[in-house]
Structure formats: C-alpha cells, structure tokens
Amino acid sequence: MLSKIRKNLRAFSFPLWIVAASFIGTIFLVWGKGSVSGPSGNEVATVNGEGITLTEFNREYQNTVTSLKKKLGDNFRKFVKEDDIKKITLNRLITRKLLLQLAEEEGLKVSDWAVAKYIEEIPAFQENGKFSLELYKKFLESRRMTPQTFEDMVREDLLIQKVLTAVNRAPSVSQFEIKELYRKVFGKRNFKYKLFLSKDFKPQVSQKEIEEFYKNNREIFKKGERESYYVLKFPKTKEGEERARKAYKLAKEGKFKELMEMKPQPLKDKELIEKVKEKGFSFRSQENGLELAFKLKEEQYKSLNEVRGEIERALREQKALEMAKKEAETFKGELNEETGKVDVSELVKKLKLLPTTNPEELLNAKVGKKLILPVEGGFAVLVPTTEPEVNEFEEDKLKRLKEFVLNVKRDSDYQNLLNLLRQKATIKVNQSLFRSVQ
Known part of the structure; x- marks a missing residue:
C-alpha cells in the first residue's frame, strides 16, 4: 500500500483544491498504541509526540457543529450526542495530524507562492473578480486569527491534499472487471x-386471538389524552395529616397516578379547577380539614368493540x-x-x-x-435459467461503472492507509481535559 503511495507521490502534479475527505472523520476513535492517560497541560492529545492544543480542538469543534447543523438541521443535537460531537472533532484532528506526519516523512513541501495563490483564489476574499485585502482582513478578524495562523492552516490543507491525491492515483481497474460488472x-x-x-x-381468526392482540398492543389504539381533575380531603387528625403529607409529596414529585390509589373524588369547584389547570395541583387548609386538588392526564383508547374488525383483518392478513x-x-x-x-x-x-x-x-x-x-x-x-447477457456495451454506462469502482477502491485505500497509520502511531488522549471541553 505505502509503496503505491510513495510511487505516486514522486510522480505528483500539484492541483490547488482541497478534497472534503481530508476533513471527514468517524465517531469511532482508534487510539493506536500507547497509554490513554495522556498528556497534561493545554494539550487535548498527542500523536507520535506532537500535541493537539485546546485552541485547535475548540476551533475544530465549531467546524464540526457547523457541519452537522448544515447536514441535519438546527435540531441536530437530537440525533448526535455531545460526546459524539467531541469524538468526531478529536478524530478529525488525529487524522489530520497523521496525514501531515506522513507528508513530512515523504518530504512533501508546499511553497509560499502556492499558499498565496490558493488564498487569492478563495471566492470569499474576492471583489469584482479580484483578491480583496480588506475582505481577507475582515475574515481574519471575525475568526480572531493572525495571517500566519491562517496561512499555516492552508499550507497544511494543501499538504494533506498532496497525500490524498497520491492515494487517489493508486487504484486501477481492468476492462475485464468493468465488463463483468456491466x-x-x-x-x-x-x-x-x-x-x-x-x-x-x-x-x-378466533375471538380469543383478537382479545389477546388488543390486550398486548393497546398503545396502537390510543386516541389522545384527557385532563381530569380530582380532590383528596383529609381530616385534621394525626392520621389525616400524615396522609396529607404523603399526598403532598407525591404531588410535588409529579406522581399524580399514584395519588389515584388514595381514591380521590372528582373535582367540581370550577374556580379551583382553573387554578389547578395552571399549576398542576393545589394544597390548602380548610376549616374542616386539609385539601389536595390535582390534575391528571389520562390516556384514552378506542374500545375493543371499536377496533375488533380492524384487528381481525390485520391478524387474518398476517x-x-x-x-x-x-x-x-x-x-x-x-x-x-x-x-x-x-x-x-x-x-x-x-x-x-x-x-x-x-x-x-x-x-x-x-x-x-x-x-x-x-x-x-x-x-x-x-x-x-440463464446467465446475465449483454448484446451491446454502452460507453456511457461503462464509464460510469469504472468511476464507481475506482471511487470504491479509493475509499478503501484511504481507510486502509488511515488504519495503517493509526496502528503504527502512539496516540495519547488527555481524558480529564477532554471531558471538560465545551
């Protein structure tokens, strides 16, 4: 694998663009060799002794959040846990560091001219088709970055692209393979x-089967919720006050269904109902005793008779x-x-x-x-009864199949390369600092 990459690196012709793959990570972290008790101080992790700083992590964390929001929408946190966002971020930075170290090992360089040319051609920095120094400065100010920091990042991106271009050049596919797939x-x-x-x-379908299905799948037949209002009254005796305290505790904890075991009466006081509707429950002392009024949301279900025919049809079909x-x-x-x-x-x-x-x-x-x-x-x-046969091979379909196969092989080569680099690497993670990063 590495011999293929090295061969292509030597024959490399440099393009000025960045492939998204250099920034893609997974939520699964493979730490490689070494302890995970990790570095100390301001480093989130080290990769073969090179540190990943908290500043780098926070910057990449924001990039990860922006990317997830773009792909999954504003409510992306419903689908991706905070710990996984951190893992994605750290995994991206580890992958980046490994690829940069490979570039250095292979003796790859990016000239100042190439960095400057790339920056000048970024659309966000252009005005009327020309590079705008003013837009560039505003961008750096908004990101709180110095020109040197940004240029170093661009240089690293271009180095990574050199490595990835070598990987992308490695796979090949024969005409025989393509025609067989065709x-x-x-x-x-x-x-x-x-x-x-x-x-x-x-x-x-028997009636017993219908009744069993209804009993075991009652949630299917839910038709909404109904708010009911109840009241519990307690005499001002030692036993009554003890029961009132228990009821008050249940109400405060929101355990209204458990209050039903105390056999409350339906609440008819309209004024008190309005008060309970807003607060959930009301506890007050009256001349003749203590009183707890509460609201209970009760789920409503269709009756067995309402759904008997529906269940019978479903069971018969099954x-x-x-x-x-x-x-x-x-x-x-x-x-x-x-x-x-x-x-x-x-x-x-x-x-x-x-x-x-x-x-x-x-x-x-x-x-x-x-x-x-x-x-x-x-x-x-x-x-x-017959093998697949083709009367005529269409050039457009052959071309699309070839590109598909090459892309699959490129992805496989890229993952194999990362796995190899991780297996060889010593990766240490500062677990205590990582847990505290927001």
Whole structure:
C-alpha cells in the first residue's frame, strides 16, 4: 500500500483544491498504541509526540457543529450526542495530524507562492473578480486569527491534499472487471417463477386471538389524552395529616397516578379547577380539614368493540402471509411461468419485489439456484435459467461503472492507509481535559 503511495507521490502534479475527505472523520476513535492517560497541560492529545492544543480542538469543534447543523438541521443535537460531537472533532484532528506526519516523512513541501495563490483564489476574499485585502482582513478578524495562523492552516490543507491525491492515483481497474460488472448490473437473464400471494389463503381468526392482540398492543389504539381533575380531603387528625403529607409529596414529585390509589373524588369547584389547570395541583387548609386538588392526564383508547374488525383483518392478513411464506419455502413442484430476458429493474417491476430485496442476490445467483423473495402481498419462488447477457456495451454506462469502482477502491485505500497509520502511531488522549471541553 505505502509503496503505491510513495510511487505516486514522486510522480505528483500539484492541483490547488482541497478534497472534503481530508476533513471527514468517524465517531469511532482508534487510539493506536500507547497509554490513554495522556498528556497534561493545554494539550487535548498527542500523536507520535506532537500535541493537539485546546485552541485547535475548540476551533475544530465549531467546524464540526457547523457541519452537522448544515447536514441535519438546527435540531441536530437530537440525533448526535455531545460526546459524539467531541469524538468526531478529536478524530478529525488525529487524522489530520497523521496525514501531515506522513507528508513530512515523504518530504512533501508546499511553497509560499502556492499558499498565496490558493488564498487569492478563495471566492470569499474576492471583489469584482479580484483578491480583496480588506475582505481577507475582515475574515481574519471575525475568526480572531493572525495571517500566519491562517496561512499555516492552508499550507497544511494543501499538504494533506498532496497525500490524498497520491492515494487517489493508486487504484486501477481492468476492462475485464468493468465488463463483468456491466453484465451483472445491466445484463438480462431469464427466470422461472411462481407467486404465493396472501390473498389466495383464507385463515381463521378466533375471538380469543383478537382479545389477546388488543390486550398486548393497546398503545396502537390510543386516541389522545384527557385532563381530569380530582380532590383528596383529609381530616385534621394525626392520621389525616400524615396522609396529607404523603399526598403532598407525591404531588410535588409529579406522581399524580399514584395519588389515584388514595381514591380521590372528582373535582367540581370550577374556580379551583382553573387554578389547578395552571399549576398542576393545589394544597390548602380548610376549616374542616386539609385539601389536595390535582390534575391528571389520562390516556384514552378506542374500545375493543371499536377496533375488533380492524384487528381481525390485520391478524387474518398476517396469518395469510405466513401461510404464503411457508408454501413458498416448502414448494417442490415445477415453475411454469417465465419472465423472459429482464434486467434487475425490470424484474423488480414485473414481480413487484419489495425494496428489501438484495439486487446482488439476483445478479450473482447461479443458474438453477432457488430464490425465495418477498413481493407485494406475498412471496415469489424464482430460479434463474440463464446467465446475465449483454448484446451491446454502452460507453456511457461503462464509464460510469469504472468511476464507481475506482471511487470504491479509493475509499478503501484511504481507510486502509488511515488504519495503517493509526496502528503504527502512539496516540495519547488527555481524558480529564477532554471531558471538560465545551
């Protein structure tokens, strides 16, 4: 792997752009060799002895947040935990440091001229098609960065791009590989088949099964919530006051359902209802005793009689589908229907195969192999009778397939490179400082 990279590095021709892959990380951190008790002071981590500072971490953390917000929206924190945001950030910085160290090991350099040219061509710094020093200064001020800091970052980005360009040049694909893949993706083959559809089966459903389903799946039939108001009254006796204290504690903790075990009465005082509606509960002392009024949100469900027919239909359909699947799995007869020469998309459309179908199973199945696949409303038994055939190779499709294969190989090479660098590296993380970073 590294020999391929080194070969391409020596033949490298330098372009002035940055691939997003240099900034992509995962939430899974592979620390490599060494202790994770980590460095101390102002360093979040060290990679082969080189530190990642808290300033670098905070800057990259903001970049990560901006990226997640752009991809997932303003509510991205509902999907990504804070710890994972920190892990993504640290993983990006570790990856960056490893690639920069590889660039140094390979003797790669970026000239001052290349850095200046890149900065001059950044659209954000241009006005009327020309570089604006004023816009550049405003950008640096808004980021609280010195020109030297920003230029160093650009130089590092361009060094990383040199490494990635070498990785991207490494993979190759033969015409034979592409044509074989073409046959599987776009080739047409004939299938014999038989459909087993649930509509052809008439199972019975008992009333006991309906009642059991309703009991075990009551949440499905929820139709909303209803606010009810109740009141508990306690005499001013030692026992009454003790029960009142217990009730007050439950109300304060929001355990209103547990208050129902104390057998309250429906609350009819409209003025008190309005007060409880706002605060959740009210506790007061009256001449004849103590009183706790509270609001309870009670879930409402459709009755069994309301949904009996719906449940029966669902159970009958489920049973019919299970019967269709069993018939398909045990079928040993002849398959008399044929699809004719079809590609995968035509087969999916013809038999109404479900989206869960794995296309590779259809592409790679050997002639004569029995396949059982889910279709709309049942199952299909299929057997391919011919190999995928292609009458003519279309140049545009060949080109797109080749680029697809190369991209897959590039991604694989990139991940293999990172894994190799991590395995060789000594990565130490300052866990206490990392936990405190916001």
